[in-house]
Amino acid sequence: MTTTDAPGKGRAIHWEDIKLPAWLTGTIGGVGLIILWWIISQIFLNPSGQKIIPSPLDVVIAYGTAGWDYFARNFSVTLVESGIGYLWGNGLALLLAFVVLLLPRLEGLAMQLAILTYCVPIVAIGMLAVVLFPVPKPGEASGTAVFLAALSCFFTTVVGALLGLKSADKASLDVVRVYGGSKLTQLRKVRLIAALPSILNSLQIAVPAAFLGAVLGEFFGKIEAGVGLAMILAQQNSDAALVWALALASGAVALAGFALVGLVARAIAPWSKGTAQ
Template identity: 30%
Template structure:
């Protein structure tokens, strides 16, 4: 084969590779079979194993069709309890996130406050939530407030720790430039610390939002009073040995957690469009 023929063949192959790469880039990543096929196979295997256990041990697990049937027959009941738990998650998580970030800002600016407050925060965080919840009921009555507080406490600590790490992880050279220009604390926070902390904040949210679902469910387990929410439904149905209702409620709690993670991923992509890497949560 002549040298010219070799060059033509090489150019043709290179052009074909470019066209193939362009077509691949036009296809969204979530539509490519390699992105979703492993997950689908894993879930199918898990569903098969679940069914086998349910068929052989009906008093341990309900079948998947029994769970689906319960969800379909009592959709209104599940919907109202889902909304109750969602309210607890949204309000409690919002309180915990705002409080955690606000305290992190104060601690990042004033080391003395961190030394004074952090030991108390650690004591509260290591105290079991199941021990705090009944006391909150005594203090605030039978209602939603104890559940909001329990959910906020669960969310507060990861938000505080990650936000504090992000606010302190600033480029020293950029900070020196700001100080050279006699920038105020507010200007340094607005232009340097706050934008730089966002990867850490989202890493904290990735831990805090699933924990908010856990906190709301635990609050419904142990905080006596209003019998509403998916956690209360789990407790009631388990006491009655109603496995389909128990696992249907657990499934909805899982769905709620997954929805929060998906929304967080979308928000992170929008807000941190300039950040390619992930920050590991503390």
């Protein structure tokens, strides 16, 4: 493939030189995944000839059959649980990071605590949480789901906040110290501003983590509604299409929360994305 720059001359155009808009590449990728999904659903059948994996059309039909009220009722409960856990987990993580900056000797203990919350299997913690938290009343959030949601985002925010707070410019810290500023003043005037992009990125990553933690917490029961309970009931009824519908809707909700926090982060700290202040 060539283009003519001058009479009798041509310049080769390589495919890698052609740049497509981001929305177009995303659309092509999405359509390709749906086509691949449909092909796989038609190939993999059980011995009786039934589909092991529901097709995209089956999932769309499941959405219509279940209805808006079904998804709204279950997702509203899980969103409340994940939101409460998100606030608690990130709040405690930021508080711990600030305390470590003011009292550096506690850093080793704080990191051990954060790593412990990350390494211990969440299923084992969930079994303990079921015993610790009482059965929620109808309409109340599950304590187990809230706890696991908070736990799921704690480690990421602690590490991100500490890395950001430690990235502050040393010259700026020295200026505050020379003028008689304390560590708390350094934290407010210099470290917090320097750490803001890292903290906001951690808070963005924590959104899907908190939602996943809440769903896992609902798998342990003691609830009357929620995405986790809806998945369990769909599995027990052998309704694979509804399970897929719930899973895809969960991914869409988590992605929407991730994008929303990203927009907020860009508005609060535009310099972190390379845009003008």
